[in-house]
Amino acid sequence: MFKNKLMVLLCLVFMVSACSQSDETTTENKGNSGGKAVKLTFTEPARLLSVAPLYVAIEQGFFEEEGIEAEIVSGGGGAQVIASVLSGEAQFAVSGPRSMFTPLDKGEDLLAIQSLNSALTYQISLSKQYQKKKSVSKDSSFENRVASLSGATIGTNLVGDSGDVYTRYLMQLHGVDPDTLKTVKLAGDGSKIGGMQEGIVDGGIASPPMGLQAESKDVGEIVINTSEEPMYGNMVWEAVFAKKEYLEENHETSLKVVRAIGKGMEFTRNNPREAAESIVSYFDGIDVDILEESIIGLKDTFKGYGEMNQEAWDNAQDPLVEFGKLSGVSTKQDTTEDVIWTNSYIEEAFKK
Template sequence: MKYTPWFIRAIVILLIIIVALTSCNKDKDENKITIGEVTRSVFYAPEYVAVAQGFFEEQGLEVDIQTTAGGDKTMAALLAGSVDIALVGAETSIYVYQQGAEDPVINFAQLTQTDGTFLFARNPDGEFNWDQLKQSTFLGQRKGGMPQMAGEFTLKKHGIDPQNDLELIQNVDFANIASAFASGTGDYVQLFEPQASIFEKEGRGKVVASFGTESGHLPYTVFMTKQSYINDNKAIVQKFTNGLHKAQAWVDSHTAEEIAEVIKPYFKDIDPAILVSSVNRYKEQGTYATDPIIDEDEWNNLLDVMSAAGELKQRVDSQTIVDNSYAEQAASTK
C-alpha cells in the first residue's frame, strides 16, 4: 500500500522555521503549559471549558492555548518544542511514528470521539439519499487528514467510490474551504461547526448528514506530547488530564446553552444562537468524549479508516503510542 509522505515533508520545513524562531527562548515555568490546537472550533468545547471554568487552574496549572492552523503545523510546533502539548488528530502521531521517530509522540488524553464534520448540500432535494452524491462535485478536505479520511470511509460504506463516482476537490486549504463553497465551488461540502450552522442561517443550503455519526467512534482529536516531555513532567501531565476530565464531566452534565455561555469568549464573532445550535449538534451525536481514555475499539476503527484511505503503512498497536495511565487515573478520581 503506497504511503503519502507529504505530512513529514511539511513538518521538516516547518521545524526549521520554528526552531529558528524559538531557539532563544529556553526558560520555562514547569507549571505553565502551552497547547497548540489544530484549529479554533466549537468541536473542542471541553478544552475551553477547562480553562474558562478554572479546572486547569485548580490543578495549579497555567494553560495557554495557541491555534496552529493545520495538522502539519501543529505537529511541527510540538516536535520543535514551541508548544508542550498538541491537540490534533491521532493520525498525526502515527505518521510520525512510522517515520521511525526517536522521541515518539504519545497520545494520552482523548477530547473528541467522532468526526466533527457534516455533509452540507447546496441544493437539498427532498429526503436525502447518499446516491444523490454520484456525479456531483464534492468539496472535500485535505488528503491524509482525518476529515477527508473519515469522509471517504463513509462514502465507501454507502457504495460510493470517491475517486470515480463524483468530482472530488481536495486542493483547497482548510482555512479557505468555506469561502470556496460560498463562492460557488461544489454541490456538497464537508464542514465543521459553527460554519455549517452559519451557512444554514444564510440560506446557502442545509446539513443533510453527519460524518461523525456515519464513521463511528474513533480518537479523532487527542491531546498528545513527546515521550521525553512525559518522562520529565509526569505530574504535570497527570494534573492536565485531571483538569480535562473535570471539564468533560461538566460538558456532559450541562446544556448546550450553558456550555455556549462559558465558551463564548473564544468565539466573539459568532452569533450566540449559532453557538448554541453548534454545541447542541455535537452533544446530540455524542462527539465530546466523556472521559479521556482511548479504548482499543476506537483505535482499531481509526486504523481501519486510515487503511481504507491508503494512508497507513502498517497497523500500529495502540500500546505503542498510546499511554492511557493518566486518563485512567483521572477517570478514577471523583
C-alpha cells in the same frame, strides 16, 4: 592556596545544588506550592469547536485550579502541530490521530493520553440547489444521502485532508465509487458557505458549527453527520498527546492536564449554554446560539473523561491507510493499549 581551592570547590557544589533545586521546582512543584503556575503550551491545527472542552477548561478555571497557566497556539494544520511538539515549543498537542501516525512511522515516541471526542465530528452539508438536483434531503435514508455524494464537488480545508479521506471511505463502505467525488480546497467555514452560495461547490465538509451557519443563511443544510456510520460513531478524534519522554518526566503535571480537560468535558456536556457563552470569544463572528446548538449536537461525543479503546483507534486508522496515497499514512500502527495510547492517566487522575 589549598584554602582558596577549597572555597572554589565549595562554591561550585553550592551552585550545582541550587540549580538542581531550581529546575525541579520549575517543572513539577510550583503548581502545588502556591507559587507561580506551571506554564504549558497546547498546539492545535485550527480553532475547532470539537476541542471546546479544552477552551472551556481554560475559561472555567479548571487549569488554574490545577496550578497550570495554559496557552493555545492555533493554526498551521497537523504538520505544524507535530513540529511544535517535537521541537518542544508545545508540551501537548490536541489534534486528530492522523497527526500522530506519520511521525510514529518515522520512529517518534508519542503517546495519546485522552480523546476529546468519542466519534468523528465531521458534517457534510449540501447546497439547496444540489439537494434538489439529487432529490435528497436530511430526511432521506442514510444510504441515499451517502449515494448523493457521487458526482458532487465538495469544499474541504485541503484536498486529501482527513475530511476528504473519511468521506471517501464512507462512500466506499456503502458501495459508492469514491473516485466520483471531487474535492476543492476552500479553507475556513466562510469560504465553503460562500462557495455553496455562488455554486462553485455543491457542499462542504467540516466539523460544527459550519453546517448550522449554512442553514442559518439558508444556503444549505446538514445532510450527513458522519457519526451516523457505526464505525465513525466509535472513533478517537481530537486526541491529547505528547512525547513519551515528557509525560514520564512530568507525570504529575500530565495528570493535572487530563483532570482539567476531563472537567472541561463534563462541564461542556452538562452546561452547553454556559459553555458556549464562555468560549464565544474564540469564534469571531459566530452567534452564541449557533455555538450552543452545535455543542448540544456534539455533547454525546464528549464522553466520560476522554477514555479510549482499541477499536476506536482502528476505526481512525483504517481509512487513512486504505487511502494512503491521499493521507500519507501507509503503515499500520500497533493499536494495543499502552503502545501509542493509554487510559492510565485518566484512571489515575479520576480514581475514587
